[in-house]
Amino acid sequence: MKRVLLVLAAISLVGTFALAADPPPRSGGTVTVAITADPPGWDPTASTSQEIARVMYHNVYEGLVRLDRQGKIVPALAKSWTVSPDGKTLTFQLRDGVTFHDGTPFTADDVVKTFQRAKDKNSGHTHPEYYASIDTIEAGPGNTVVFHLSEPNSSLLFNLARPDSIIYPPSEAATQRSHPIGTGPFEFASYVPGSEVVLVRNPQYYIPGEPYLDKVVFKIMPDPNTRFAALQAGDLDMIASSLPPEQYLQIEKGAVPGVKGTEGTATTEITLALNNARPPLNNKLVREAITMAIDKQAIVKGAMFGLGTVISTHMTPAEPYYINPDPYPYDPAKAKQLLAEAGYPNGFKIKFELPQPYPIERRTGEVIAQQLKQVGIDAQVSVVEWTTWLKRIFLGGDYDMTIIGHSEPRDIGIYGNPNYYFHYDNPVVQNLLRQAEAATSPAVQTADYQEVGRIIAEDAVNVWIFSPPYLVAARNDIYGFWTNQPTPAIDMTRVYRAP
């Protein structure tokens, strides 16, 4: 833990130095940012589409708490909070004088109703399980809100920092998908489907002087080459999601005049998911062999041009409990031997399905198929359309092998769900995860999560390939944007333009 803190301190120091070199913030101006698709509405509690969070989270909608640039939980609509010694009561002190964009005041009652709705499984909220430990919520004295938990839950505070925990006027839940009303630094101004979303400065924002920009335009541009061309042509000011590594490297080399690039951390694990219930993958020796047949370093070099961190369990360096156990390092000879031991001396044929919308996953998948061939495994690659992938593979668990980036932060809990599409059922892991959830001490929680990380690596549940970096391209006169992505959001609050 100490080491983690030291690293964090070092990162924030570097951050301060970088900031010191930036010109002082000034107000005014517009920044145009690319996003890749029309999401299904703009309510982060009604869909898990990350485009919603990218545009809306912190810009328009806020929650009680939030993550800062280093991934630390910090105050937002709650000024402060206390946790009772038994870990079962959380008291939030709310900010005074906050209003929603429609002019109505933000009250403790709004918070109570928001989380009563969130934990209701029939409300249409996408993740009621995040709030399952909340027994009752009530408004307390002096503009406070008290959460009474049925059992201690160490993840709750983090869950409250997710985009799913944003607060809007509870009476207007039904219209949020088309008419978002939040408390954030920007107000939702207009949306032309397929074209753009416009946010304008919220003059009533409770932090004086913020935001700096008058207007932010999110342009919907599905094609990465078009986005890059638009940036070069000056039609676009920023690409802050899905910037391909090769484009970032061009910017790094100075090949795009007037544009700078940054490389930071994100919480995505590019995961070769294995169906642990289906032969031959239900044989641990086979899964070990597959792990040892894959040269992750070569993938990062070949498919990512060297950008990315090799990982060996479901954890990225951006998460507080990061470890890299690597029990089965690259060794194709050993992999062949393991296959023979498992009864497949001549290898086997297996279906390998790649998700159509994700170029990094598709590229990585092609390389993996080649590498598996070296040890005799014939991975038959096919590309699957996204909704089909969601339905059959992800929700239905009907597949052999697939590859996907798990981008949600701190989501190791998925390994405790035997119905999840990995079909991994290990009571030891399930117990540890429950223990970690109920832990009142962060040190105990971290130790539990790390133990889970080691066990799933040891069991070779999946092959965790690498964690791609968070890449941003922006015009040279733009400052203050986030260079790390602890949670999917393009927070424009402190972005400014200075010549």
Add this chain to the structure above:
Amino acid sequence: MLGFIARRFLTAVVSVLLASVVVFSSLLAVPGDPAEAILGLNASPQALTALRHQLGLDRPAAARYLSWLGGIAHGDFGESLNYQRPVGRLIGGRLAVSIPLTLASALLACLIALPLGVLAALRRETLVDPLITAASQLGAAVPSFWLGLMLILFFAVRLHWLPAGGFAGWSVDPVRSLEQLALPVLALGLGQAAIITRMTRAAMIEVLDQDYVRTARAKGLAPRRVVGVHALRNAMVTIVTIFGLSLTNVFIGSIIIEQVFALPGMGRLVLTAIGARDFPLLQGEILVYATTIVGLSFLVDVAYGLLDPRIRYT
């Protein structure tokens, strides 16, 4: 003549209805439903059930189809599940991009292709024909999205003459909107021109070999008159077909071009609707596509009848 038009019209209406049934039933066979697409990864089963009920997806398919058809009869296309807006309004907004794009591209294609095709047919013995043929072969082989990217790189990134993509909207900034359509029209039109050039050349050559052209030449008519009146008018039947075809091709081809130029047109709306399993929106769009294509071939049929009286009775 009226009977001919009425018969063709009836066929067209039946075709559109059949298309809507085919589309509706094929959507039922596709895996994944709108609730899953909207809720995305990690959604709880309860949330899925709740949303399915809210969207009316738990009603039988036949009932949904009939109520949709009933709505259409009253001019109501229903509401998009993904955008939560009326389908009619969404499609209307997209057609404001797609119709100008399609018409301008098809027109550009014909303006380039007709003279070139005729020229190639007339200059068969010289270098002109193989040059035009080679150029049109190259043009037909180049994928339109690649051509689009090259145009962006040259005109937008390098010369800064035209925007790289997007669409301002006719009411917001008409001049900018026109500028933003220029490169997509070029990308679509050039590819289409290559195909039409080859077809025009072939049609002209066939007509030029006919006896009546030889007769016209033999009786000493000016070459311009031989080509312009005797040959071209007779080649018109083929050329009208080609124009109709090219409108259809461009309308369909714009799906990719809209993606490349980030244009909010019909094509991208279709892709979004498929991805989101937005059935009401998709049905409305397919209906518009089917009506357009059937409508165009109906118009071409009628034009045939006008150009060539023999066709009415066949």
